[in-house]
Amino acid sequence: MKSIFLILAITLAAVSGFGQLEIRNEIEEANAELSMIYNFSVKYSLSILKGEGHEQPAAIDNNGIYQIFLYTSSYRSGVARHELAHVYFFEYLRSEGLNPDEIPLWYHELIAEGFQNLHTRTNRPELRAAFFDFTAFDKRYPQKADQGVFYGAVSSFAGYILERYTYRDLIRVIDEISDEGDINSAFNKVFGSSLGSMITSWRLVFLLPYSPFLIGVVLFLYLLIGRRDKYWRKFQLDLRSLEEDKETKEQGIQ
Known part of the structure; x- marks a missing residue:
């Protein structure tokens, strides 16, 4: 024993x-x-x-x-890797004379998630990550129930950027924020597109594998609505009967 x-x-x-x-x-x-x-x-x-x-x-x-x-x-x-990326980013912001609190919280996580998965492909997050507005979280984290989808969306967006640009470009955005004072202008300067445009492009790429399913849903709804419309067309609307009924009611009132 x-x-x-x-x-x-x-x-x-x-x-x-x-x-x-x-x-x-x-x-x-x-x-x-x-x-x-x-x-x-x-x-x-x-x-x-x-x-x-x-x-x-x-x-x-x-x-x-x-x-x-x-x-x-x-x-x-x-x-x-994720946590150490936060530390280096904190120090970099200080070296640029910026308070870490001045940078949106979601961008802190973009930097950390980007470095965490710099050499590996992350698992595809759940579908609702594509519709989750992670940029709404400037100062606070989402509720616990939404944290998984928040990190999934941020990680996926970081991966989208890093497939087309470099990690240093993500850091360059901070340099441009210092000059421009606005993250949209900074994205335009570094990536040639606004933040909103890049998020839209990312969502389209994210949803591309789901397109056959989405097309199937749209087609199903179209056929369903079409059949219902065809069913109701069998019942012809008799306008003459409606007019006679209206006249009968008017005579009854008199």
């Missing part, structure tokens, strides 16, 4: 250790990549905790002192 418990303890320790090692390797690789992108390095403290499976990873900016909290119990590949 003791040997069984010993084997179990060693196995659990190995799993926990592997989780921490995986996270540390990922964040070290991300740090090297981000320092090349931004041309500077950031000091941060990393806390890797076991957690209970429901904790959220976080990158905390305490006036330029950065802390990253990650949890092995709920860890997913790429999360360390």
